Amino acid sequence: MxxxxxxxxxxxxxxxxxxxxxxxxxxxxxxxxxxxxxxxKFELKIDDVVFIGHPLLxxxxxxxxxxxxxxxxxxFNVVIALLAPIDREILMCYxxxxxxxxxxxxxxxxxxxxxxxxxxxxxxxxxxxxxxPEDSQESPYGPILEKCRLSQQLKHVYDxxxxxxxxxxxxNKWVHINWCLPHKLHNLYMKDTSHTDTPTHVxxxxxxxxxxxxxxxxxxxxxxxxxxxxxxLDSLPIDASPSLVRLIKVTSPFKSLQTLASDADISLRQxxxxxxxxxxxxxATIIFPLCEANVYVLSPNINTFVNSSLVEKCEESFPxxxxxxxxxxxxxxxxxxxxKDVLGLPQQQAQEVxxxxxxxxxxxxxxxxxxxxxxxxxxxxxxxxSHHSVGTDDITDRTRLLSSNSDLNSTASDDSYSLxxxxxxxxxxxxxxxxxxPQPEQILAGIRAMRNNKIGALDNQEELTLLARLCPYxxxxxxxxxxxxxxxxxxxQLLTILDKFRDILITSQHEDPVISAWLYGxxxxxxxxx
Amino acid sequence: MPLGEISCIFFSEFHPTAGPxxxxxxxxxxxxxDEFDTVHVYIITKPQLKDRIITIDVLxxxxxxxxVYIENPKYDRNKLIFNxxxxxxxxxxxxxxxxxxxxxxxxxxxxxxxxxxxxxxETKKQLPEILTKILEELNRCGVCLIPIDQxxxxxxxxxxxxxxxxxxxxxxVPIYEPRAKYDISKWDMATQQYSNVYVTTPDINSLLxxxxxxxxxxxxxxxxxxxxxxxxxxxLYCGLTAGTTVKDICxxxxxxxxxxxxxxxxxxxxxxxxxxxxxxxxxxxxxDDSVGNLRNFYKWFNGNHCYDEICCLTGLxxxxxxxxxxxxxxxxICWK
Numbered sequence: 001m002x003x004x005x006x007x008x009x010x011x012x013x014x015x016x017x018x019x020x021x022x023x024x025x026x027x028x029x030x031x032x033x034x035x036x037x038x039x040x041k042f043e044l045k046i047d048d049v050v051f052i053g054h055p056l057l058x059x060x061x062x063x064x065x066x067x068x069x070x071x072x073x074x075x076f077n078v079v080i081a082l083l084a085p086i087d088r089e090i091l092m093c094y095x096x097x098x099x100x101x102x103x104x105x106x107x108x109x110x111x112x113x114x115x116x117x118x119x120x121x122x123x124x125x126x127x128x129x130x131x132x133p134e135d136s137q138e139s140p141y142g143p144i145l146e147k148c149r150l151s152q153q154l155k156h157v158y159d160x161x162x163x164x165x166x167x168x169x170x171x172n173k174w175v176h177i178n179w180c181l182p183h184k185l186h187n188l189y190m191k192d193t194s195h196t197d198t199p200t201h202v203x204x205x206x207x208x209x210x211x212x213x214x215x216x217x218x219x220x221x222x223x224x225x226x227x228x229x230x231x232x233l234d235s236l237p238i239d240a241s242p243s244l245v246r247l248i249k250v251t252s253p254f255k256s257l258q259t260l261a262s263d264a265d266i267s268l269r270q271x272x273x274x275x276x277x278x279x280x281x282x283x284a285t286i287i288f289p290l291c292e293a294n295v296y297v298l299s300p301n302i303n304t305f306v307n308s309s310l311v312e313k314c315e316e317s318f319p320x321x322x323x324x325x326x327x328x329x330x331x332x333x334x335x336x337x338x339x340k341d342v343l344g345l346p347q348q349q350a351q352e353v354x355x356x357x358x359x360x361x362x363x364x365x366x367x368x369x370x371x372x373x374x375x376x377x378x379x380x381x382x383x384x385x386s387h388h389s390v391g392t393d394d395i396t397d398r399t400r401l402l403s404s405n406s407d408l409n410s411t412a413s414d415d416s417y418s419l420x421x422x423x424x425x426x427x428x429x430x431x432x433x434x435x436x437x438p439q440p441e442q443i444l445a446g447i448r449a450m451r452n453n454k455i456g457a458l459d460n461q462e463e464l465t466l467l468a469r470l471c472p473y474x475x476x477x478x479x480x481x482x483x484x485x486x487x488x489x490x491x492x493q494l495l496t497i498l499d500k501f502r503d504i505l506i507t508s509q510h511e512d513p514v515i516s517a518w519l520y521g522x523x524x525x526x527x528x529x530x
Numbered sequence: 531m532p533l534g535e536i537s538c539i540f541f542s543e544f545h546p547t548a549g550p551x552x553x554x555x556x557x558x559x560x561x562x563x564d565e566f567d568t569v570h571v572y573i574i575t576k577p578q579l580k581d582r583i584i585t586i587d588v589l590x591x592x593x594x595x596x597x598v599y600i601e602n603p604k605y606d607r608n609k610l611i612f613n614x615x616x617x618x619x620x621x622x623x624x625x626x627x628x629x630x631x632x633x634x635x636x637x638x639x640x641x642x643x644x645x646x647x648x649x650x651x652e653t654k655k656q657l658p659e660i661l662t663k664i665l666e667e668l669n670r671c672g673v674c675l676i677p678i679d680q681x682x683x684x685x686x687x688x689x690x691x692x693x694x695x696x697x698x699x700x701x702x703v704p705i706y707e708p709r710a711k712y713d714i715s716k717w718d719m720a721t722q723q724y725s726n727v728y729v730t731t732p733d734i735n736s737l738l739x740x741x742x743x744x745x746x747x748x749x750x751x752x753x754x755x756x757x758x759x760x761x762x763x764x765x766l767y768c769g770l771t772a773g774t775t776v777k778d779i780c781x782x783x784x785x786x787x788x789x790x791x792x793x794x795x796x797x798x799x800x801x802x803x804x805x806x807x808x809x810x811x812x813x814x815x816x817x818d819d820s821v822g823n824l825r826n827f828y829k830w831f832n833g834n835h836c837y838d839e840i841c842c843l844t845g846l847x848x849x850x851x852x853x854x855x856x857x858x859x860x861x862x863i864c865w866k
Contacts, residue, residue, distance in 0.1 A: 026578050029571060036568045036589075043587035044572060046579065085625060297772055304811045304833035304864045324813040324833065328862035332773040373738060373764055476735035506761075508768035513732040 019049065019081050031055075031077050038075050041095050045084055052091055053079035054099040056106050058115070073116060078102045080161075090183050097167060097179045101157070104175035105150075114172050118150040166281075178237075185282040216514040217272045219258035220485045222289035225251055225278075226361050232283055244274050253290045253357055286515050287360060288367055288481060290353065292337030293491065295509070296365040298330050310362060317358055318351065326355060333368050333509065366511045369479030372498065373506045374471065460500075467497055474505060479512060535669045536627070537591075538617040539661045542566070542573055543648075546606035550574035553654075556662045561617060565589055573597065573613050581635075583628045592618040594627055596635040600642060605649070612648060614638060614661075630668070630686050637684050645679075660684070701838035724777040725848065727808040727865065728770040728796060734804045737764060743802065750798045756789030766795060770805055772865055809836035811864045812855050824854060831861055 033042060033055045042053040055077035078098045082091070108114035125147060126140045145151045153171060160167045165184030169177050225232060229248055236245065243266045250263040261271045278284035288294060303310065306324055314323040336356060359365045466489075473483045480494055498505055540555035550570040555561060566573075572586040573595050580599040585592060595615035601608060614634055618624055641647035648654055660676055664686065667674030672688040736743055737760070744760055752758045762785070769779050776792060779785075785792045799805035814831035830840045841848055855861045 023578065026576055029576060034568050040588070043585075045585040045587075046582050088623075298864060298866045300806070300866050302866060304813055304866065306813050306816065306831075306833045308833075322815055324815050324862050324864070327864045328813065331863060331865035333771065371735075373735075373768070476738055506764050506768045508730050508734055508764075509771055510730050510732050510734070516732075 031079050033075070033077060035075065041099075042077065042079070043091070043095075048084050050082045050084045050086060050091065051079050052082065052095050052098060053077045054095065054102040056102045058106060058109060073119065076102070076105065076115065078105065087183075090181065093181050093183070097157075097161075097177075100177050100179055101154075101171070104171040104177060107175055108172045111174070112172070114150070118148055121148050122151075176237075180281055182280050182282070214272050214276055217257065217275065217286070218482065218485075218514075219268060220256050220288070220481060221514070222253060222256050222287050223251055223260065223275050223278070223284050224253045224287045224357070224360055225284050227283060241274070243270060244277075247271065247274050251284075253287065253360075256289050259289075285361070285363075288369070288512065288515070290336060290357070293335055295333045295335045295368045295370075296330055296356065296359075297333040297368055298327060299364055299366045302327075302364045310364075313362075314358070318355060321351075321355060326359070327364065330359070330365055366516055368509045369481065369512050371476045371479050371508050371510070372470075372474045372483075373476040373508060374474035374504060463497060463500060466493065467501060470494075470497065476508065534622050535618075536616050536665055537619060539614070539665050540617065541614050541657055541661065542570070542595075542612065544574045544611035554658045554661060556658055556665055561591065561593075565591070569593065573615060574611055575613075583632055585624055585628075587620055590620050592620050592622055592624055594618070594624050594631050596632050598635050598639055600639060610642065610649065612638070626688055626690060630688055633686060634664075634684070641678065641682065647678075699839060701836075701842040724780065725775050726796075727772060727775055727810075728799065728805040729772055729808055730767055730770055730805050731803055733802070734764075734767055736802075737767070737804060747798055747802075751790055751795040753786075753789050753791050758789045762788040762790060763795065766790065766792070767799060767805060770799075772808055808865045809838065811836050811866065812840070812851075812861050813864055814858070814861045817860045824858070827854060831855075833864065 030044060030046075031042075031051065031053065035057060038055045038057045040054075042051070042055050044051045055075055057075045058073055078101045080094050080098055082094065105115060109116065122140075122144055125143050129137055129140050129143070141151075145155060149172070153169060156169060157167050157177075161181075165181040167177060167179045171177060225248070229251065233245060233248055243264065246264040247260060247266065250260060255263065257271050257275065258268060261268045264271070266274075275284065275286070279286060304324070304327060311323045314321060314326075336353070356365065470483060470487065473486070478486075480491065483489070484491060484494060498507060538555055538557060538560035540552045540561060542550060542552045545551050550566075550573065552561060552563075552566050569586055569588060572584055573593065575582075575584065575597045577599055580597050583594065583596050585594045587593075593615050594617075595613040597611065597613045600610040602610070614631070616624075616627055616631055618627075638648060642649065645653070656678075660678070663676050664674055664684075667676075668686065668688055674684070674686050676684040678684060737747060747763060748758055748760065751763065762783075766779060766783055766785055766788075769783065770776075776796060780792055785795070796805070800807065811833055812831045812835075813833040814828055827844070830844065835843075837848060837851060840846065841851060846854075855863065
């Protein structure tokens with residue numbers, strides 16, 4: 001039997017990288033499983049330690065006793081020991097690694113007897129040590145690591161797990177293992193830039209890469225490579241998709257995914273998949289394409305420590321720039337346009353963009369977007385009445401609206417009577433039939449109610465129509481850039497609407513949750529108290 | 531079987547002649563003999579693993595148990611080995627049941643030590659009935675109380691999972707959960723700091739969507755005898771941006787007139803993650819010239835310490851700290 005136990009770095013029963021409290025024979029007894037448990041996930045938790053592995057039978061059951069050699073090696077298990085509690089998704093990721101390793105090892109055993117050969121090496125070392133006089137005996141694991149290639153490769157896997165979270169190697173110089181723990185990759189980044197020392201897979205909010213990958217991406221998002229494009233291209237395996245190569249070659253932080261799709265001549269859907277892939281492996285991150293109107297602010301989790309390695313790294317790239325000073329400048333939200341010195345030389349302006357790109361690559365900045373909320377008092381409460389029980393506030397609001405409308409009606413023509421009670425009913429009835437798209441007249445009625453009949457500059461029918469068209473976006477979930485993209489309108493048009501109707505529209509500034517998820521886990525929620 | 535519920539409870543022991551076996555299980559035959567034989571090494575374990583909470587997740591079952599060894603010459607082989615296990619669907623998060631399994635193992639040990647409950651066939655026969663009750667009651671309401679004899683009863687409760695709380699710093703301020711019942715009116719909340727800066731988080735949207743949260747919020751933040759409305763609440767929250775203090779917001783909007791208690795508004799926003807506090811970190815850019823009598827303070831200006839922390843640990847007031855910072859051109863401020 002061959003077993004390897006890779007140990008997680010800390011915990012009550014795992015001290016200094018060593019799994020404590022288990023003798024070799026107890027572990028052997030636990031992790032050497034019956035044939036029935038082979039070829040599927042093996043998960044065992046004892047107090048605070050989780051063992052995750054993938055046991056395999058070396059040969060199909062019928063051949064088990066065919067060769068004499070096999071009697072001594074029927075099955076084997078590759079197991080990783082981790083500290084609990086651990087998120088399920090992360091655990092499954094580790095399982096995937098043990099499975100890849102186990103399948104590779106079995107392949108190599110069948111191809112050239114790797115396991116049998118390594119087993120003989122290990123046994124001879126053990127015998128040799130056991131044969132020594134008692135006072136010169138030592139643990140066999142040191143000499144085994146020296147002489148046994150399998151041990152060395154597994155140790156390499158362990159070291160990579162603890163340091164980078166990326167495992168890439170050829171087992172026995174033959175089978176390629178390519179695995180990463182995206183949570184670790186993305187959190188490691190955090191660890192480097194933050195001085196809080198939380199165990200990476202316990203306290204952090206877990207982000208679920210697969211769920212984010214495709215569905216959260218939008219055509220207006222952009223991609224920012226985190227490493228140099230040439231280095232990235234060189235690191236790709238020989239059989240990498242030609243589309244991926246084309247995509248990387250045309251990538252620029254100024255381009256949207258839609259532009260990238262057309263520049264690289266691949267479908268948007270495929271761009272999403274490739275981008276998702278690059279982000280998963282932390283070769284890229286998602287941004288909104290750089291432009292002057294973009295507003296940036298310090299990322300909440302960054303390290304402002306003056307002697308951090310980042311300060312040096314920044315100086316290497318930009319000798320005349322002091323990182324703390326730049327960070328303090330971005331402590332107050334500022335746009336790329338604000339930040340660019342208009343009187344500066346073109347080279348200086350170019351450098352400003354490069355600095356911002358660098359800060360984004362290192363996760364030091366987040367972009368703030370402006371979202372629009374239409375106040376519930378005005379319309380939201382109508383929308384909600386069909387989904388929730390009617391609260392007293394709703395009733396008050398509705399009555400207030402209705403009564404003020406009827407005031408209006410008493411002085412208005414018969415035609416406008418329909419703006420009152422009846423149209424409100426209609427709104428409520430229509431709620432479940434798709435998005436709520438009120439007519440300009442309805443909006444007008446609402447605004448009149450809000451403004452106590454002082455309509456003022458409301459005569460502009462065009463603006464009202466636009467407001468009505470944009471209403472569905474005013475739920476706080478669509479930033480200005482998205483609205484501009486979706487409705488094909490200019491920023492100035494949108495800003496005019498926001499200004500004209502500022503008494504009913506509230507704007508709020510925060511980061512795009514899709515983008516920030518890549519920066520610090522599943523949203524900012526947990527970090528609120530820090 | 532709904533997710534998260536106990537599917538089966540079984541009592542297994544090491545039989546002096548037959549070896550590991552399931553003696554009772556409810557419902558019957560849930561775990562087949564074949565399945566048990568495949569996994570019994572994790573249930574009737576080696577003595578080194580006694581009293582550990584062991585979960586084995588294979589064959590589509592998640593089995594949580596705690597093997598018990600009672601040593602006494604009166605038993606065959608000088609010991610009684612048993613394990614009372616809970617079985618779940620393999621998707622279940624079983625963490626919250628671990629303490630129940632452990633406690634139950636303790637009850638059975640005590641019962642055996644005091645009255646030979648498990649070694650007497652007469653009393654042991656009660657087990658299926660007890661196990662059925664435990665299964666039903668825990669699945670129904672998460673709590674059970676089962677009288678065994680006049681002086682003993684089994685009390686069990688499934689507790690929720692809790693993440694460990696975050697680290698508490700000297701400059702942190704306690705705040706009371708409004709959902710818990712405290713009479714906070716008598717507490718002196720010396721936390722009112724109008725110079726603080728807060729920003730909204732993406733979760734601010736939940737105020738628009740979540741009717742219950744809306745009501746909770748309006749109840750919490752309204753001044754006595756007044757009812758604030760959501761429009762004003764949202765206007766105030768969204769007015770919180772980097773570079774704007776609470777004082778500025780008050781000057782701009784006059785929340786008093788809207789019937790809003792600003793202090794409570796901020797508290798509620800923080801507790802529900804609608805807003806977060808921006809801390810002020812003074813950073814002294816490395817430089818040779820230093821002002822002699824201030825050198826002691828420089829260690830606080832390395833970017834790892836925020837204003838609240840520095841003031842709390844040095845006894846400086848915010849104003850005094852401001853003065854030091856403003857008079858040193860090498861110190862910059864980062865807000866995060």
